[in-house]
Amino acid sequence: MKVLIVEDETDLCDVMKSFLEGEKYIVETADNYTSGLAKVANYDYDCILLDIMLPGGTGMELLAELRALGKDDSVIIISAKDSVEDKVEGLELGADDYLAKPFHLAELLARIKTVVRRKNHHGEQAIEFKDVKLFPEERKVLIGTDEVQLNRKEYDLFYYFMIRPEKLITKTSLAEAVWGDDADQSDNLDFIYSQIKNLRRKLKNHQAEVDFQAVYGIGYKLV
Amino acid sequence: MQVSLKNYTLRYLSIAFLIIITIWAALFYAFILEEVYDNVDDGLKNQKILILREVYAHPKLLETNEYGINQFRITPVEDENDFSEENRLDNEFFYMPYDDEMEPYRVLRTGFYAPDQKPYHLEIRTSTVEEDDLILNLTTALIVLYLVLVLGVYLINELVLRRAWRPFNIILENLNLYRFGKKDDLTVLSTNILEFNQLDEEIHRMWRRNEEVFDDQKRFIENAAHELQTPLAITINKLEMLMEDESLSENQLTQLADSKSSMKRLVNLNKALLMLSRIENKQYKDINQISLNQLVEEISKDFYDFLLFQDITLHVEEHTAFETSMNKDLALVMLSNLFRNAIRYNVKGGRISINIDQNQLSVANSGSPISLDQEKIFNRFHKGTQDSQSNGLGLAIVKSIVDSYSQLSIHYRFEDNMHIFSIKK
Numbered sequence: 001m002k003v004l005i006v007e008d009e010t011d012l013c014d015v016m017k018s019f020l021e022g023e024k025y026i027v028e029t030a031d032n033y034t035s036g037l038a039k040v041a042n043y044d045y046d047c048i049l050l051d052i053m054l055p056g057g058t059g060m061e062l063l064a065e066l067r068a069l070g071k072d073d074s075v076i077i078i079s080a081k082d083s084v085e086d087k088v089e090g091l092e093l094g095a096d097d098y099l100a101k102p103f104h105l106a107e108l109l110a111r112i113k114t115v116v117r118r119k120n121h122h123g124e125q126a127i128e129f130k131d132v133k134l135f136p137e138e139r140k141v142l143i144g145t146d147e148v149q150l151n152r153k154e155y156d157l158f159y160y161f162m163i164r165p166e167k168l169i170t171k172t173s174l175a176e177a178v179w180g181d182d183a184d185q186s187d188n189l190d191f192i193y194s195q196i197k198n199l200r201r202k203l204k205n206h207q208a209e210v211d212f213q214a215v216y217g218i219g220y221k222l223v
Numbered sequence: 224m225q226v227s228l229k230n231y232t233l234r235y236l237s238i239a240f241l242i243i244i245t246i247w248a249a250l251f252y253a254f255i256l257e258e259v260y261d262n263v264d265d266g267l268k269n270q271k272i273l274i275l276r277e278v279y280a281h282p283k284l285l286e287t288n289e290y291g292i293n294q295f296r297i298t299p300v301e302d303e304n305d306f307s308e309e310n311r312l313d314n315e316f317f318y319m320p321y322d323d324e325m326e327p328y329r330v331l332r333t334g335f336y337a338p339d340q341k342p343y344h345l346e347i348r349t350s351t352v353e354e355d356d357l358i359l360n361l362t363t364a365l366i367v368l369y370l371v372l373v374l375g376v377y378l379i380n381e382l383v384l385r386r387a388w389r390p391f392n393i394i395l396e397n398l399n400l401y402r403f404g405k406k407d408d409l410t411v412l413s414t415n416i417l418e419f420n421q422l423d424e425e426i427h428r429m430w431r432r433n434e435e436v437f438d439d440q441k442r443f444i445e446n447a448a449h450e451l452q453t454p455l456a457i458t459i460n461k462l463e464m465l466m467e468d469e470s471l472s473e474n475q476l477t478q479l480a481d482s483k484s485s486m487k488r489l490v491n492l493n494k495a496l497l498m499l500s501r502i503e504n505k506q507y508k509d510i511n512q513i514s515l516n517q518l519v520e521e522i523s524k525d526f527y528d529f530l531l532f533q534d535i536t537l538h539v540e541e542h543t544a545f546e547t548s549m550n551k552d553l554a555l556v557m558l559s560n561l562f563r564n565a566i567r568y569n570v571k572g573g574r575i576s577i578n579i580d581q582n583q584l585s586v587a588n589s590g591s592p593i594s595l596d597q598e599k600i601f602n603r604f605h606k607g608t609q610d611s612q613s614n615g616l617g618l619a620i621v622k623s624i625v626d627s628y629s630q631l632s633i634h635y636r637f638e639d640n641m642h643i644f645s646i647k648k
Contacts, residue, residue, distance in 0.1 A: 009453050015460040022467065080452035085506070102456030102490050105463045153528040168466060170480055172487050191532050216473040218480035 002044070003112065005029045006036040006062065007051040007078065016049065019105045033057030040066050045073045047112050050095070052079040052086060060093060067094045074115040104173040106160055113163050129165040129222065130209040134158070143206040154199050157192070161212070161222035170219035196220060228388070229380035237373050248365050252358065259352050260329070264312055267331040270295070270347050271310070275335060285337055294349060300342040306334045317348065327351050390414035394423055401430065403437070441500050448497040455493065459486050488614070495616040498556070502623045507550040515545045515584050518554055519577060522562050534572045542580040547648055549628050557624045560617045561586045561644055568642070585645035594637030601633070
């Protein structure tokens with residue numbers, strides 16, 4: 001999997017790069033419009049992360065150029081401007097998703113996985129970990145061959161764990177994933193706890209090989 | 224007490240007129256009287272000369288000792304000490320048959336030696352002005368003059384000043400109608416009165432200056448919030464990367480998680496501020512006719528798990544559709560904020576009831592048994608005591624959304640132990 005990050009903030013670019021490399025992606029970066037354009041013109045990527053404000057041009061222009069070249073690489077616009085107009089314009093120009101800064105890395109990963117999966121219709125659709133299979137299109141979870149009934153929030157939470165098994169996912173990231181933008185924390189953390197408890201019970205009922213492991217009260221790992 | 228400018232001047236003018244006319248009347252009366260007596264006296268003195276000549280020509284006239292048609296009498300001097308050839312002038316009253324009363328006369332008294340060398344008194348009288356009548360007539364005339372003057376000034380004020388002050392009234396009305404940034408529906412001032420044009424120009428200049436300052440401030444808040452996003456993103460993401468490190472101790476990991484939590488609060492605060500400034504900058508331009516009923520349904524689904532978790536009963540009562548034209552995203556934010564508040568400040572096992580009819584949508588929740596401070600709950604950064612995690616902007620955002628649509632208003636009341644927020648059309 002090849003990802004291109006077009007972002008002029010070096011620090012942000014670096015942290016995204018090392019995170020995605022940790023997730024076994026091949027990552028290339030460009031820090032301005034010209035080098036970004038050169039890269040998208042010459043290579044194919046599974047996903048392009050595109051900042052809107054770039055030295056020498058805008059991400060929107062780059063996106064338009066890319067589509068003009070007849071390329072259908074998945075594009076996620078990443079912008080500090082969380083404005084509706086930008087979102088609409090980006091999606092109209094053919095971006096696959098729009099992520100506002102600041103974001104959780106886990107959220108970024110979830111978005112990348114989603115857009116890439118949508119593009120690749122061939123091959124295995126399910127995300128697998130041990131004996132659990134998660135079908136994102138149908139929002140369905142199988143343990144072995146048994147289907148587990150999960151409600152909306154439980155499914156959303158479980159999806160986060162499935163795309164990053166054996167990694168720590170903090171409660172704040174989870175809270176934001178289920179509660180949305182302006183998640184305020186105190187009331188949500190208890191909620192996360194009770195949802196995880198329910199999920200764990202459902203997994204146990206199906207004798208799943210996976211389980212949640214609490215990490216010092218700050219988050220959980222799927223093991 | 225407040226009086227209109229035209230009546231204000233009238234009050235002082237009436238007093239001034241009264242004083243001026245009184246002083247003038249006194250002087251006028253004195254001068255008139257002086258002139259009248261001067262004339263009458265001259266006539267009397269002239270008559271004296273004529274009478275003396277006649278007496279020398281016809282000594283028989285010395286026997287005229289009663290006022291008759293001649294209006295003079297001559298009496299012999301009895302006491303020598305009384306005699307004087309000086310002219311003495313007096314006012315005296317005599318009976319006048321025409322008026323059937325005593326009337327004022329001017330009387331000249333003098334003495335002379337007749338041709339027979341004997342001293343005689345000569346008295347000549349002539350009817351003169353009746354001072355009391357004069358005063359009465361003069362006063363009446365002056366009162367009429369005074370009233371006519373005051374009335375005249377009043378009418379001129381009414382007619383001329385009303386016309387002259389019309390531009391001022393337009394300016395006043397414009398000031399009253401003016402809403403921030405909206406000058407289109409104000410009446411354009413057209414007058415040839417210099418001062419009013421200047422006033423109008425200065426007011427417009429002041430509006431422009433204020434709007435510029437306010438816009439600058441809004442831009443500043445928006446830019447500042449924007450500029451914060453990237454460093455916040457970097458910090459949060461770096462903290463997340465750090466937390467991936469398996470070799471960290473519990474203490475280190477907890478501290479990192481706490482830092483991330485605090486950063487997250489900052490992010491939320493920042494987003495809320497951005498949202499507020501966007502609403503105020505009218506950046507949500509897409510306006511559609513939307514039904515809030517449908518949005519309520521969507522939001523209820525979103526919050527379903529939370530309601531379940533908090534054991535809160537939700538009761539939605541829809542009488543009719545509540546439709547209004549507004550931006551859909553803002554409507555969603557407005558309703559979710561109200562909903563979130565209703566959950567957050569609720570109690571375990573409490574209830575939320577939503578009531579929708581044609582002109583009103585109200586969200587009522589159980590919670591603290593004390594009414595909230597109506598004056599302050601919609602203020603920015605106003606926080607209830609029980610919550611340290613809230614950023615205090617949720618209701619401010621709701622208020623700001625409602626205020627950006629002139630047809631909507633929001634009200635809070637506490638009734639039957641329920642906190643009720645209603646959006647009214």
